Amino acid sequence: xxxxxCCKQVPEIAGIKxxxxxxxxxxxxxxxxxNPFDVYAIEEGVRxxxxxxxxxxxxxxGGPTGEAGLREALxxxxxxxxxxxxxxxxxxxxxxxxxxxxxxIKKIGxxxxxxxxxQAVDDDSSAVPAALAQNxxxxxxxxxxxxxxxxxxxxxxxxxxxxxxxxxxxSLPAVVGVVKExxxxxxxxxxxxxxxxxxxxxxxxxxxxxLDAQALNPSGFGYKVEQFYPPPPRPKGEMLxxxxxxxxxxxxxxxxxxxxx
Amino acid sequence: MDFExxxxxxxxxxxxxxxAQKRLAPFARExxxxxxxxxxxxxxxxxxxxxxxxxxxxxxxxxxDPLSYILALEEISKANASVEITLSVHNSLxxxxxxxxxxxxxxxKYLPRMxxxxxxxxxSLSEPDAxxxxxxxxxxxxxxxxxxxxxxxxxxxxxxxxxxxxxTFVKTRPELGREGISALLMERNTKGLAVGExxxxxxxxxxxxxxxxxxxxxxxxxxxxGQEGQGLKIAFSLLNIGRVGVGAQALGIAEAxxxxxxxxxxxxxxxxxxxxxxxxxxxxxxxxxxxxxAARLLVYKAALLCEDGENAAGEVSMAKVFASEAANWVTNxxxxxHGGYGYVKEYAVERYFRDARVTEIYEGTSEAQKxxxxxxxxxxx
Numbered sequence: 001x002x003x004x005x006c007c008k009q010v011p012e013i014a015g016i017k018x019x020x021x022x023x024x025x026x027x028x029x030x031x032x033x034x035n036p037f038d039v040y041a042i043e044e045g046v047r048x049x050x051x052x053x054x055x056x057x058x059x060x061x062g063g064p065t066g067e068a069g070l071r072e073a074l075x076x077x078x079x080x081x082x083x084x085x086x087x088x089x090x091x092x093x094x095x096x097x098x099x100x101x102x103x104x105i106k107k108i109g110x111x112x113x114x115x116x117x118x119q120a121v122d123d124d125s126s127a128v129p130a131a132l133a134q135n136x137x138x139x140x141x142x143x144x145x146x147x148x149x150x151x152x153x154x155x156x157x158x159x160x161x162x163x164x165x166x167x168x169x170x171s172l173p174a175v176v177g178v179v180k181e182x183x184x185x186x187x188x189x190x191x192x193x194x195x196x197x198x199x200x201x202x203x204x205x206x207x208x209x210x211l212d213a214q215a216l217n218p219s220g221f222g223y224k225v226e227q228f229y230p231p232p233p234r235p236k237g238e239m240l241x242x243x244x245x246x247x248x249x250x251x252x253x254x255x256x257x258x259x260x261x
Numbered sequence: 262m263d264f265e266x267x268x269x270x271x272x273x274x275x276x277x278x279x280x281a282q283k284r285l286a287p288f289a290r291e292x293x294x295x296x297x298x299x300x301x302x303x304x305x306x307x308x309x310x311x312x313x314x315x316x317x318x319x320x321x322x323x324x325x326d327p328l329s330y331i332l333a334l335e336e337i338s339k340a341n342a343s344v345e346i347t348l349s350v351h352n353s354l355x356x357x358x359x360x361x362x363x364x365x366x367x368x369x370k371y372l373p374r375m376x377x378x379x380x381x382x383x384x385s386l387s388e389p390d391a392x393x394x395x396x397x398x399x400x401x402x403x404x405x406x407x408x409x410x411x412x413x414x415x416x417x418x419x420x421x422x423x424x425x426x427x428x429t430f431v432k433t434r435p436e437l438g439r440e441g442i443s444a445l446l447m448e449r450n451t452k453g454l455a456v457g458e459x460x461x462x463x464x465x466x467x468x469x470x471x472x473x474x475x476x477x478x479x480x481x482x483x484x485x486x487g488q489e490g491q492g493l494k495i496a497f498s499l500l501n502i503g504r505v506g507v508g509a510q511a512l513g514i515a516e517a518x519x520x521x522x523x524x525x526x527x528x529x530x531x532x533x534x535x536x537x538x539x540x541x542x543x544x545x546x547x548x549x550x551x552x553x554x555a556a557r558l559l560v561y562k563a564a565l566l567c568e569d570g571e572n573a574a575g576e577v578s579m580a581k582v583f584a585s586e587a588a589n590w591v592t593n594x595x596x597x598x599h600g601g602y603g604y605v606k607e608y609a610v611e612r613y614f615r616d617a618r619v620t621e622i623y624e625g626t627s628e629a630q631k632x633x634x635x636x637x638x639x640x641x642x
Contacts, residue, residue: 186308187279187280187283187284187305187309188276188309189308189309189310190273190276190309190310190311190314190323190333191310191323193272193276194269194272194323197268197272
């Protein structure tokens with residue numbers, strides 16, 4: 001089975017910053033890290049590869065910072081890595097990212113399964129997996145917490161919902177977005193890290209994917225983010241003073257006022 | 262002089278740091294109190310490659326240079342010094358004994374399984390009445406047909422509970438004294454080999470240390486390592502990398518203790534200010550930091566010298582004695598900075614203080630190191 005995992009390089013969670021003009025999230029300062037949800041997708045990809053004696057490819061779209069994440073995936077057990085890097089891809093919204101990824105995945109060749117994290121922790125759009133499936137004209141199942149059954153042409157998965165889970169059967173190839181409950185990611189082995197350091201990462205530009213500025217023209221998509229803004233800062237706490245009995249009484253009154261108790 | 266680490270060295274240090282901080286540090290206290298480490302940990306370390314760090318790639322190892330290896334040990338020790346010694350004995354002593362002195366057949370038989378962590382190595386040289394005076398060991402091996410019949414007792418055997426192979430030093434010709442010592446590879450299931458109770462130690466509590474007993478234990482003659490009579494030479498030739506390993510262990514403990522002391526001195530308020538504001542504390546931190554830096558340079562240099570051959574005994578002993586004394590001094594000061602809190606188990610410095618103590622004792626006491634250092638000085642001049 002040939003599995004393709006999409007991974008995105010995002011800023012360290014503590015370092016996620018919205019651009020001052022509200023146009024998006026700033027690119028990772030330094031190297032950033034692999035989107036944590038994608039790490040679960042990589043781990044699931046490695047497990048399926050091991051179980052089926054298959055092949056695992058990883059793909060990332062954006063700037064050159066994606067290479068670090070791809071090398072991490074190689075250290076974890078991926079066989080091949082593809083970096084889709086072009087100035088045109090840098091400011092892509094989720095729909096254009098999905099278009100670029102779809103072009104990259106098609107260029108890789110035949111595959112059986114595409115795995116993604118359910119969302120990226122920088123823009124949190126959670127739109128790429130579904131849009132990717134649309135571009136690849138494949139079925140999609142997102143929020144998957146378990147592969148119950150995996151056949152060459154069929155997968156049965158548990159899909160998380162707000163109040164439980166659904167059991168979904170899909171034909172393969174398909175695009176599957178995973179949640180963190182799906183597995184416990186391993187750490188890369190020392191040998192894997194050494195191998196990944198010198199492994200080949202194939203880089204494709206927009207021209208390699210036969211995409212141009214027109215194909216990626218924002219007006220051609222129905223997706224527009226009006227403004228990004230950080231959540232309001234938490235209000236400052238209030239310190240209660242007095243003897244322990246007085247503090248307890250004041251706290252009680254405040255909680256009652258707030259209708260907490 | 263180049264103080265920069267190369268790409269592989271940085272990779273090993275960072276990988277070991279990630280592993281140690283995620284998988285070891287959070288549980289250090291729990292395992293210390295339980296006096297054991299979980300079996301799954303050994304399995305995970307095996308999968309990640311920590312049991313084949315120095316082994317050549319042809320046997321499934323990583324073929325690391327000594328400094329890369331030492332950097333990994335330092336990071337592991339920073340999180341859990343007991344885990345460090347488990348790895349160090351296997352990699353530095355047991356594996357290296359076979360790499361250096363094993364026949365092709367012995368290497369093929371044991372090393373791939375040792376690299377995978379399927380076969381954990383132990384090293385049994387010390388005896389109840391022979392520590393620094395290794396030549397005075399009393400265990401015997403008498404050749405009978407195609408077997409050695411081994412009798413005696415070994416102690417302070419690290420990894421004894423889970424080791425699959427013991428590199429064991431015995432007298433094959435007791436009448437020759439030191440010259441009559443030989444090394445044998447004893448498999449765990451050797452008939453007549455028994456493993457004793459776990460030692461209850463002051464520190465490194467979750468590493469496993471036991472006595473082992475031989476009662477007419479039968480070892481195939483083919484399991485002789487090197488030549489008969491070569492035992493002490495083998496034992497001493499492995500000491501270099503083993504001692505730098507203990508230096509790295511001491512360094513890791515000292516660094517961990519320093520980090521805790523620094524953090525605490527900024528948090529703890531006395532007389533209205535953090536205690537880091539007092540010059541008495543600042544001077545302690547300055548001295549701790551200086552000793553750690555000096556220890557680091559000696560240990561790294563000794564590791565680099567290990568790569569070049571075996572004439573580094575003096576430098577290796579300097580690194581070992583200095584780093585271990587620094588670790589004891591630094592952990593003592595870390596306890597002092599913590600005051601009463603440094604004396605209770607809620608704070609990690611109590612454990613560092615206990616763990617550091619043995620670094621001045623095993624792999625050659627500080628006193629033994631000074632003999633090696635002075636001999637190497639006198640020989641040179």
